[in-house]
Each structure stands twice: as C-alpha cells, then as structure tokens.
Amino acid sequence: MTARQALRLGGDRAGALAARVTGALRDLTLRPLSPYSAAAMRIGLAGLYVLHLLRELPHASRLWGPDSPFTPALFAETLAARGQDGAFAWWYQLLSTDSSLVFYGWYAVALLVSALYALGWHTRAMAPLFVFVVVAFYLRGTMANSGWALLSLLFANYLVLVASGRHWSLDARRRAKRGDIPSRYVVWGEETEELRRRAVTVLHNAGLGVIALQVMVIYTSAAMYKIRGASWRDGTALYYSMMSDDFSTFPELSAWIASHGTFAAVMAYVTVFSQVLFAALVFNRRLKYVILVVMLSTHIGIGVFMALPLFSAITVVGDLVFLPTSFWLAAAGLVRVWRQPGENSAPPSSETEAQAGAVPGQRVQV
Template identity: 40%
Template sequence: MGIEQIYASPATAVTPSRSVSPRGWPSALVHRWLRARSDAFWALVTGRPVSLYATSVLRIGYGLLYLVFLLREFPHREEIWGPGSPWTPALAAQLFDQTGWYSFLILSDSRGYFEICYALALVTSALFMLGWRTRATSVAFAMVVASFHARAIFMTDGGDNLVLLMALYLVLTACGRRWSLDARRARIKAARALGAPVRTRSLAAQQLRAARVTLTTVVHNCGVFVIAAQVCFLYGSAGLYKVQGSAWDDGTALHYVLNLELFQPWPALSHVLDQYPLVMSVVGYLTVLTQVAFPFVLFGRLKYPVLILLLGMHIAIAVVLGLPLFSGTMIIADAVFLPDRFYTFLPHLLRRTARRCSVPAPVPRQGEIGAQGR
C-alpha cells in the first residue's frame, strides 16, 4: 500500500433515495456522496498503517546519513559544535533566548561532556538506523538532530533543515515495523507464542488495546501524510521560486552556478559542462518543470518517470555541485512516494539479478581431475 492511498480512496456508487422530492434530490445526493467519501477516508486512515516499508526506508536512510555525517565531521567536531567553536555556547544561549531553540550541547562548557554527547549521538543514530526500540530511539534521534542543528545553526543548509523536519515527523510514525531489530524480535515472539495457550483478557483490556492500536494507526498515517505534504511543498515552492528568477527564465542559471567557486568540487568537470550552454539551458528548464509538476503527478503512473528524473538531478547536484548531504536527504525523502509493493518486490528482484549475474564455477576437465587427485 503506497502513500497515494492516503489521498485517494475507491469511488463509492451513490444512488438518490426515492423518498426525496425532485427539487431536493441534488443536495441530498451531494450530501450522501460527501458522507460516503468521508467514511471511506476515515476507514482508510484508521484501518491499518500505510507505507510501513517506506517509513522504514526513511528511518534507515536518515539514520545512516546522519551517522555518516557525524563520522565525517569527527575531526572537526570541536570547531563546529564543541566548546572551542567560534560560535561559543554563550553566544548560542543568547540566540536561543531570542529564537526559542534549545540544545543540550550548551549545558556545560566541559570538553568531556561534549565528547560524551558526541558519542551518544553516534550510538543513537546507529540504533535508530537498526530499528532498536524505535519508539524511544526515534525521540532520542530527533533530540540529537535538533540539538546539533541549533548549536551550529549558521553553518546549516537546506539538507540539514530537511533532516531535522524528517526526524521530527518520523517520531509520529511506526517506522520500526519493517526491516528492523524490533520487527525481528516481534517475529521471534510470535513464533514462540504459536504453541502457547492463549491468555484471555478482560473486556476493558481488549477495548484499551483496540483503542491503542487505532490511535497508533491514525498517528502513523497522519505522520506519513505530513511527510508527503512537506516534500510536495518543498518541490513546488522551489520550482515556483525559480520561475520568478530571470536567470532561470533565460536559461543561464546553471551557467552562473557552475562558475561559483563555492560549488566547484571538481572545477574541470564544471568547466566541461559549461561548454554546452544549450544542454545546460534544457536541463535548467527541465528542472523547473519537474519541480513544479511534481505535486500534480502523484496520483498516476507519471510520478515514476518524474521520480527517476529527480533522482538523476540529485545525483548530479551531489557530484557536480558538491552537496552530497542535501542530495542524499532529498533522495531518501522521495522514497515515501513508492508503494509498499515495490519494496516487497525489491528483494526478489535483487535475488533474481544476483542469480543471473553470478558466474558459474568452471567445470574441471577429465585430465585436470586426475592431476588434482595426484
């Protein structure tokens, strides 16, 4: 079941009642249609959690991405977040009084305290990625991301902002139901309980359990909806913002970007690409068109080629412009729009590809068998 099922539900045939007068039957028909649609939507939201595999991909992706980010900045951690940073804890505390941000990194100026916090951040990211006690580790991961983001808020970019938002949204979801240590523990527990006698529960306990399951399902589905809406808003606003710029209007925006030293990890590659202005103009127009059209293609099969175009765009941004964190954040966020049947089919596809690509072991000849025996 994919994210698109949150937005669309099966059509329900509604026929007007014979008791309604000819003058009032259109309003009654509309009322019944709206009620049927609202009932179907409520049944979809409260029925069962959607996009469990997609949210698990987001959990694994953002946990791994932030873990790699912290390991990458490990040699520079003192200058970025530590007590020796130019943006001192005292300055950060003054900013927090104005903005309302908070970070547990400024609770102490001790270097030992900072090293302990950094080690705990690494462990939390790893546990969140693996899905161990996801309900608790998701909250801890959101606190880690928010604290590190607020501590060096002037050194962040769009990728950091999106990671923070997604970390907060994933707290609402049941992102540990699939591909996690929690899911493995649940399977083992269910296997052990097969031969055990069923324990009868009181009516109040059954109702309380049913209410808990319904509440968890509703919160999870609403969290998935918010994540999808956030990504749609991001792409749509980015595309509309580009439309207003004259550089994107005349197709020269990528020319100026490729000539900025800040976005030239491979200057030779940037100069080679800049030698094809027509191609860069077409790529720029295609980028704007894809971003603006993205929120409107989610309900059909056209979203799949659009997602492929966005994947290529983010890979190019990561390689050519040197923004791997931003590109990785966006690629992971796009995974929420793939249905669960894609993720369930993916392991079978990988195994089939591995079997086709495997090279069979060479069969020894008759003389070689005798030589090996001697």
C-alpha cells in the same frame, strides 16, 4: 429525464461519494500506509546522520565544541535574544561546554542513538531520542547550518509519529521470533488493544501525510523562487552554477557541461517544470515514477556536480514517502530473483501483502 429521476440520480451519486469518503476514513484508522517507505526513511535519515557525525568528527570541536568561535557565552546570549533560554535551555546547551570530555561524551551518545535508530532497536523510544540529538546539534551549529540540517530536523520530528519499526528493523525481527501480539498488551483487554492500534495507525498515516506535504512545499517553493530569477527564465542558471568555484566537485566536467549552452538551458527548464508539476504528477499512478526518476536525477546531479551530497541524499529520503508498498514488494521480488537466478520466485502472497498493511482492516503489530 424527469425531476424525480434527476433527484434519484443525484442521490445515488451522493451516496456513492459518501460511501467512498467513509471507506477512505475507515482505512486511515485500519490500514497503515507505506510501512516499507517509513522504514526506508528511518534508515536513510538516521544512517545519513551517522555518516555526517563520522565525517565531521575531525572538525567536531570547531563546529560544535569548545574550539568553536561561537563560544558558550555567545551561544547563551544568542539563545536569550531568541527567547530560547527557558525551561529547555539545558537541552539546547548540551554541546555548549568548555570541556572536551563532556563534548565528546555527548558526541558518542549522539552516534549511538543515531545508529540504534537506523537499526530499529526499540524504535519507539529511539525516535524521540534521535530528535533530542538532532535539535541539540542544529541549535549549536545555527551559524553554519545548511539545507541538509534543516531537512534532517524536520523529518526527524515528523518520524516520531510514524511507526517506522515494522519492517527492516531489530524490532520486527524480535517480533517475528516471539509472535504477533506481545503478552503485555493482553492484560488491558481486546477493546483497549484495538483502540491503541487504531490510534497508532492514525498517527502513522498523519506523520506520512505531513512528510509528503513538506516535500511538496519544498519543491513548489523552490520552483517559485527560481521563476523569479532572470537566470532561470533565460536558461543560464545552470551555467553560472557550474562555473562557480564554491560549488564545483569536478571543474573540468562542470566546464564541459557549461560549454554546451543548449543542454544546460534544457536542464534548467526541466528542473523548474519538474518542481512546479511535482505535486500534481506524484499522485498519478502512471506518471508517479517518471517524476520521481526526474527528481532523483536532479538530486544526483546536485550531489555530484555541486558538492552537496548530504542535501541531495536527504531530499531523496523525503521522496521515498511517495513509494507505495507494491513498489517495495516488487523490488524485494527482484532482489530474490537476482540472488537466486536459478529458482523461480513466486509473486508476493496475500499473507505477505497483509503483513505489509495492504489489506484494509488487517492488524499490523506496532
């Protein structure tokens, strides 16, 4: 090969790479990624928060309200010590009151906002209001927060950027009835509307990217901490977990698992390796679903055997970000087949895929 041929070959490859990069950047402004996953995360997160508030309703006053040992005065001192007594102090102290009427009034507002967000009613407005609620409860319960509370706070903030009301929402149902383009946008001109669409798409894709990064950081950091522990390296970590009275839903079943040392050791190693390799395998088309199933099994085991259902559920919600639109369309097809077994269900049409955001350049109403 001559020098001229080598330069020409290198130039062709560089041009092809530049074209791929340009196409990918163009898609990020035109094609919203995983709109169904965004809707599922919205429903999962807000639905879990509704269940959380309802479950803790009998104990709410002692956890966050007037009967809490973390009194309003002590809470105010804590905020001042942390430097959080500035302009937003009124927000952080919404639940810090000696009045049961005021506290349960805000509690009812929190339930309503969470329910409306899960249903997708005016999703763009409900998303920041939901963050408003989650932050207030998180700071008020700062002395008793868990991993569930932290992840719900993080995901709630990230979902503000995401257009999660395009599917499985009251907003989507309302748009389907009145048409694709609301008349209020026409007055601003077609170019302004196109700019708005692209900006929303960029923010949507960025929000999903941050959520995916957060999930990978969680798994990788968890694996690094496990590797440092001797019990995870010698395979006895699950044994001690199962024998702990503080994390035991079914003591007899936990004791049975702990009695099978080889099985417990294998599960310990599977847990560590799946978390270490998660970031590398989840973007592989063939191994994506394998690693997600392994992680789902791990979360179910934690929720059932260690009495941490909310933590397990919120991590499953985070994993949904890695499911592509094709998965949800295929799942919808299976549901149609199951509901109507006597009819032949046709595969999703190109129109359906376009509405799901699968065609680059296709406009999708926000």
